[in-house]
Amino acid sequence: MSMIDIVKAKARSDVKSIVLPEGDEVRTVEAASILMKEGLARPVLLGDPVKIRETAEGIPCDIEGIEIIDPATSPKLSQYAELLYELRKAKGVTREKADELVRDPMYFGIMMVKTGDSDGLVSGAVHTTGDMLRPALQIIKTKPEMKIVSSSFLMDCPNKDIGENGLLVYADCVVMPDPTAEELAYIAVAAADTARKLCGFDEPRVAMLSFSSKGSAKHALVDKVTSATRIAKEIAPDLLVDGEMQFDCAIVPEIGKSKAPGSPVAGRANVLIFPDLQAGNIGYKITQRIGGADCFAVLQGLNRPCNDLSRGCSVEDIVNTVAMTAVQAQG
Numbered sequence: 001m002s003m004i005d006i007v008k009a010k011a012r013s014d015v016k017s018i019v020l021p022e023g024d025e026v027r028t029v030e031a032a033s034i035l036m037k038e039g040l041a042r043p044v045l046l047g048d049p050v051k052i053r054e055t056a057e058g059i060p061c062d063i064e065g066i067e068i069i070d071p072a073t074s075p076k077l078s079q080y081a082e083l084l085y086e087l088r089k090a091k092g093v094t095r096e097k098a099d100e101l102v103r104d105p106m107y108f109g110i111m112m113v114k115t116g117d118s119d120g121l122v123s124g125a126v127h128t129t130g131d132m133l134r135p136a137l138q139i140i141k142t143k144p145e146m147k148i149v150s151s152s153f154l155m156d157c158p159n160k161d162i163g164e165n166g167l168l169v170y171a172d173c174v175v176m177p178d179p180t181a182e183e184l185a186y187i188a189v190a191a192a193d194t195a196r197k198l199c200g201f202d203e204p205r206v207a208m209l210s211f212s213s214k215g216s217a218k219h220a221l222v223d224k225v226t227s228a229t230r231i232a233k234e235i236a237p238d239l240l241v242d243g244e245m246q247f248d249c250a251i252v253p254e255i256g257k258s259k260a261p262g263s264p265v266a267g268r269a270n271v272l273i274f275p276d277l278q279a280g281n282i283g284y285k286i287t288q289r290i291g292g293a294d295c296f297a298v299l300q301g302l303n304r305p306c307n308d309l310s311r312g313c314s315v316e317d318i319v320n321t322v323a324m325t326a327v328q329a330q331g
């Protein structure tokens with residue numbers, strides 16, 4: 001079974017409600033229909049019900065039984081606005097501004113997740129990553145044990161000899177442009193957690209990537225990665241984490257043995273932590289486009305699951321992301 005099939009089986013075992021704020025967007029409507037039909041989630045579409053039904057007829061697809069909520073006329077507006085005001089008044093949000101914000105489907109959806117009216121949220125077919133992330137960061141916030149929100153990409157590679165039967169977890173490829181050493185350590189710990197809970201890795205083996213392996217080069221950029229490795233070991237003493245090391249040292253057994261002898265991770269890493277967002281984002285796209293890997297992104301560290309889509313996403317991408325969000329919501 002592929003990684004995504006395993007995730008879908010888990011999603012079906014305990015069905016969660018996932019809100020889709022871009023409810024009248026054509027790919028989103030079709031994805032909701034598939035999610036409902038395949039029992040992967042209870043999708044909730046936000047938007048004008050007339051427009052959503054017209055979109056479904058135009059595809060055509062069946063959205064019978066799918067909950068549709070129009071934020072503009074919802075009886076929850078005032079409750080959500082009051083809560084949003086309380087949460088953000090210290091940041092300058094007035095009650096009037098809160099009233100206005102909750103009419104925006106993105107904020108309305110985030111408030112549904114915040115209050116437990118929905119188990120998770122998926123958006124980004126229309127909105128940019130920043131527009132989707134900001135309300136989630138401001139309102140849902142991080143888990144108590146996590147200092148930051150970041151992301152993992154689950155890379156399902158054709159070469160089954162690497163990682164965990166071809167599966168690798170890359171982090172962070174979406175959120176933190178230039179993490180400090182401490183933030184990088186938290187990214188590593190969060191990615192190991194994602195590897196365990198979403199990918200089913202019994203033993204995450206985390207490599208902290210650099211252009212240097214175990215002191216082969218001296219530079220401030222390398223120092224950041226060695227510090228992050230030390231901090232990650234302090235935060236999670238039982239985690240198998242090692243660095244700094246080059247990409248080949250992390251995943252090729254012979255190179256791992258020669259460049260980092262005795263390392264519990266080198267040569268057999270299944271979780272790869274990139275030193276910054278430029279490296280991570282470029283790295284996952286190379287693996288996808290040249291390496292032929294299928295890739296699936298999730299946010300990690302948020303107090304409740306919310307996930308971002310690429311604006312170029314397909315219907316299948318939305319279905320997969322909702323299934324992963326539903327599994328994250330299972331805890």
Ligand code: ACO
Binds near residue numbers: 130131147150
């Ligand atoms: N974790 C937790 N909280 C955070 C984080 C984080 N990583 N980043 C920001 N915050 C919080 C801030 O503390 C702030 O909280 P507050 O308002 O309660 O004080 C709130 O979020 C907003 O912070 P800002 O500084 O206003 O937000 P910023 O403008 O920095 O935006 C964002 C944050 C959107 C995550 C930004 O860092 C960003 O744009 N990252 C890159 C996104 C991107 O474009 N990725 C690549 C494309 S995606 C792809 O290719 C798949």
